[in-house]
Amino acid sequence: MPGKEFLDPCVDCRDADAALTLRRRRLCKDCYIKFVSYKVFKRMEKYRLNREGPRNTRCKLLFPLSYGLSSSVLLHMLHCQLETQRSKPHAPPGFDLEVLIIEPSTMYSVPQYDAGFDLVQKLFPLCTFTRISFHDIFDLVPDIQETMSHFAGDEFKDDTSKTNTERLSAFRSSITTATSKTDVDRALVTRLIVAFAKKTDSLAIIWGDSDSRLAAKTLANVAKGRGSSVTWQVADGMSPWGLEFNYPLRDLFTAELRDYAGFFPELTDLIIPDEQLSENTLTKNLSIDELMMRYVLTQGEKYPGVMLNVTRTANKLDVSQMPSNVSHCTFCGASMMNEQHNEFCYACARSRPALSS
Template sequence: MIEKVRNMSCVDCRFAPACVTVRTRNLCENCFIRFLQTKVLRRMERYRLRNAPKDRQRKLILPLSYGVSSLALLHIVSSLLLKQRTTGQKRTAFDLHVLIVDPVSLHPSKGAAASGRLAKIKEAYPDNTYSEVPLRSIFDYDPDIRGDISQHTGIPLGSNPSRSDEEILNLFRASFSTATARADIDGILLRRLIVAFAKSHKCDGILWGDSDSRLAAKTLANVAKGRGSSLVWNVCEGMSPWDIYFNFPLRDLYKSELEVYASYALRDLQQIIDQDPRNFEDLSNRHMSIEDLMSQYVLTQGAKYPGVMANIVRTVDKLTTPGVENAKMCILCRVPAGENLNAASGSQMDIGSNGGTTTVPRSTCYGCMRTLLDMKAPTSNSG
């Protein structure tokens, strides 16, 4: 819980007037910024300069969504690297590559809001490398995705070679009948694209900009969707099944704390920050996914019981990471399917769903099987 305060002194420096109460402590602006940045940097001990290899320069990917969390992380990491460059050190701990998946390729309605934002980011943090790619570039970085869409979802792509990658992807995404299934498949595509991009650029790890609040919502949503077996790789730090390290430097911070931090440290970038919808009641049930419901729950209940939300993520940290050696991987989300993998004979199974029968490949995990059950026949002419 974070609150604005007046007429009190900062408990850290004992000189400046306090402006916020953070976890029962009254802090001034500078001490609050230092408190938050220290939390993040402690989570990045793995990438300290003293731990850097001597024979090469490490490279990390930071996916930027223009949300307050990923922008705060970009600011903190960029400030760290700038300090290393300007204090006489001969090298930085790592190179930072910022990846933006074009928001318009995910949500065309964001076209006007998205224009010009990358230029402002580059101006603010000019020393980083930047790449902006559309979602359809997943076909370039993950060559298996075309076969997965065609072979395992029944969309006959090969019968119309003139169809563009964007048309193929839009047809696939539009074939899901519920908001939850569409959000789930978009999350899978985004992760596959980011991981494939990072590996193609020989990166050592990915810095995910997920706050504790976001991780708690993801945990609850994944359990509700039947993806409990893959929670560890969605929430916890460590080596992923795709041979690249996952880091969550913001996992000790609440979304509300990052919003206050951004109001102090990112004053010049306030106009480009994507604002989360606060009034979920404006969304109809038809357009609300499980992710939206869990985000709403964490947003409302987290303000009252922040410790409970934090315990959700800490509990997942205690889970044992499933082994990936010799494990059968789900053909869609590419996580070890484990015991959820249907072991019956044959390569596909037909399961009744709303509106008819859906053919689901047997090499899918339970979560993907549930998502694929929401597929409907493609509405576009398959040629």
């Protein structure tokens, strides 16, 4: 009996109609999911096998979840890996996933997302979840108070009689330009996540940045004078804090993750969409990070290979070639090759209130 004929067969399995085009290839839903998920599986293989850790002991990985498209899709993929990992009786020990959520309402002017926290725990029961506030940085990073005071300069006074929420808000308000505000916030968020990872004895931090976001981050970091931090803010490997940073979505574009999420209604319910920048928004009101992200998303659709080469080139940077006695910025942790006697790196110095206004 002849098989069923399809008007637009999937080029991989030939057993179903194609659902969409992936890199000029027409694929059905199942083959699309398989292709995209395998990109992440390969990047997580070292943790699944866990050959460097104690035998029969799972390594612990920290995963920061922002409820954005990329991190939500990656969590979905990683949970599928955990399900497969736990279903095999004689499989390698694999990894445990500790999911950290910095409550969005403590960072931006948005409502508290209690529904998201409840939903994510229901959807991914094999993970452990912790929700903290942005101002918890004062508790998790003991020296951050002194660092902030030095960074903001003499005009800023940290009033310890106020709540941590008020203190952090006062510090962030002292930063003037859009680029500096974004830059400072990202540095603080990284410090907070790293501190939590160390508190939980995590081996590595798994970041949910797509290739599009990594390309934008690479271009923005170079423009801001953060070229030395590309080795760990974009490339897989060891960070200045003695923790591995890994970016499993580095081979996938934002548009591909959006298509993946479209196959799973539960992800649509969870994801907080990125705020769309109006075409009428004045360039001077945008940060360098926002400008680069807008550029990558628009040009990436036309020239995806170029954007992929940006992150592939950045990933070739070898942090092991950095001298062991190099000093580090007390605010962001970046290496300071030619600034041995400075407290802050060049990029952080540019973001300080005295220089960024």
